[in-house]
Amino acid sequence: MVAAARSTRLTGRAAVLAVVICAIALSLAYPVREYIAQRQQVDQLLAQQQTLSAQVQALQQQDTKLTQTWYIEQQARAQLHMCFPDEQCYEVISGQPPRSPASSKQAASDPWYDKLLQSVKHADAKPGK
Numbered sequence: 001m002v003a004a005a006r007s008t009r010l011t012g013r014a015a016v017l018a019v020v021i022c023a024i025a026l027s028l029a030y031p032v033r034e035y036i037a038q039r040q041q042v043d044q045l046l047a048q049q050q051t052l053s054a055q056v057q058a059l060q061q062q063d064t065k066l067t068q069t070w071y072i073e074q075q076a077r078a079q080l081h082m083c084f085p086d087e088q089c090y091e092v093i094s095g096q097p098p099r100s101p102a103s104s105k106q107a108a109s110d111p112w113y114d115k116l117l118q119s120v121k122h123a124d125a126k127p128g129k
Contacts, residue, residue, distance in 0.1 A: 081111050 065071045076082040083089035110118075 081113075 081089070081091065
């Protein structure tokens with residue numbers, strides 16, 4: 001009976017052991033939390049680095065294109081409707097009436113000189129008309 005009562009009581013050694021284990025657990029909790037937070041930050045920075053390196057590669061490819069004369073000529077022909085002095089360039093204009101300015105999708109595809117001419121015509125229009 002004495003042995004049964006003694007096994008259920010908390011001994012001094014067990015109490016000291018419990019206090020030491022709690023102290024170790026509490027002292028390790030903060031560094032472990034900081035370690036996990038730093039690992040998450042490192043993962044975020046690695047993902048950001050990969051994104052930025054992909055952007056750098058894309059910009060380097062664009063820079064390579066922009067140093068090529070054939071690409072500059074192609075863009076000048078496509079976007080500015082330019083041609084060399086010894087060439088004859090034609091632009092096909094349909095017989096339909098001009099588009100309404102309300103259509104922004106069509107207005108965005110108009111050449112720059114068409115937009116300029118429309119703005120000059122709009123500025124010259126009399127307010128009484």
